[in-house]
Amino acid sequence: xxxxxxxxxxxxxxxxxxxxxxxxxxxxxxxxxxxxxxxxxxxxxxxxxxxxxxxxxxxxxxxxxxxxxxxxxxxxxxxxxxxxxxxxxxxxxxxxxxxxxxxxxxxxxxxxxxxxxxxxxxxxxxxxxxxxxxxxxxxxxxxxxxxxxxxxxxxxxxxxxxxxxxxxxxxxxxxxxxxxxxxxxxxxxxxxxxxxxxxxxxxxxxxxxxxxxxxxxxxxxxxxxxxxxxxxxxxxxxxxxxxxxxx
Ligand SMILES: [Cu+2]
Numbered sequence: 001x002x003x004x005x006x007x008x009x010x011x012x013x014x015x016x017x018x019x020x021x022x023x024x025x026x027x028x029x030x031x032x033x034x035x036x037x038x039x040x041x042x043x044x045x046x047x048x049x050x051x052x053x054x055x056x057x058x059x060x061x062x063x064x065x066x067x068x069x070x071x072x073x074x075x076x077x078x079x080x081x082x083x084x085x086x087x088x089x090x091x092x093x094x095x096x097x098x099x100x101x102x103x104x105x106x107x108x109x110x111x112x113x114x115x116x117x118x119x120x121x122x123x124x125x126x127x128x129x130x131x132x133x134x135x136x137x138x139x140x141x142x143x144x145x146x147x148x149x150x151x152x153x154x155x156x157x158x159x160x161x162x163x164x165x166x167x168x169x170x171x172x173x174x175x176x177x178x179x180x181x182x183x184x185x186x187x188x189x190x191x192x193x194x195x196x197x198x199x200x201x202x203x204x205x206x207x208x209x210x211x212x213x214x215x216x217x218x219x220x221x222x223x224x225x226x227x228x229x230x231x232x233x234x235x236x237x238x239x240x241x242x243x244x245x246x247x
Pocket of ligand 1: 170219
């Protein structure tokens with residue numbers, strides 16, 4: 001192995017160790033308040049850990065090539081052409097194919113199965129109607145609705161049935177890590193299981209945030225979310241308007 005390759009290899013190892021240390025030592029995530037959040041955060045961390053060696057190799061090669069072979073002025077002539085390097089091509093193809101297959105299986109398929117694990121075991125259905133620029137929340141079983149706040153009981157599987165009245169919107173609760181488009185003319189659904197008490201007043205990630213650009217009021221198309229004990233939730237339900245009542 002020539003000297004250049006050894007230096008790049010050494011840089012690669014150093015950058016990779018430093019990068020993995022940053023990924024493992026620093027948590028970039030907002031508050032995680034649902035069972036699904038752990039699945040999403042674990043997948044994000046794993047994919048980042050897998051990406052660091054690839055990114056480090058590119059950085060090491062670019063940095064070394066630039067510092068070692070960079071020219072301050074235009075060279076008189078081009079260097080000799082390098083048209084092919086079969087062993088590198090095959091190694092690169094093999095490594096990236098294996099990485100891709102691993103990612104498709106885990107966290108890809110396993111993660112989707114985890115996120116859908118509770119879909120057949122729903123405790124509460126919440127219907128959400130998106131309009132420019134607010135969310136209409138209905139609890140069909142209790143027969144009540146609100147546009148002021150989404151209150152949910154802790155540790156129950158909540159199925160959100162989402163629809164839009166005008167244009168595309170997107171239902172997103174950052175603290176739950178669930179997001180799905182709201183599409184005119186159809187229902188979309190997603191399940192979340194809140195497992196931390198909390199409210200928008202304590203942490204702004206407890207909110208529904210429209211995540212699909214839908215017009216001038218898009219950024220303010222939010223609704224506070226509050227996770228409470230079941231008894232408090234039942235009490236709150238009794239204070240809401242019946243679905244049939246006029247606004
Ligand atoms: Cu929007």
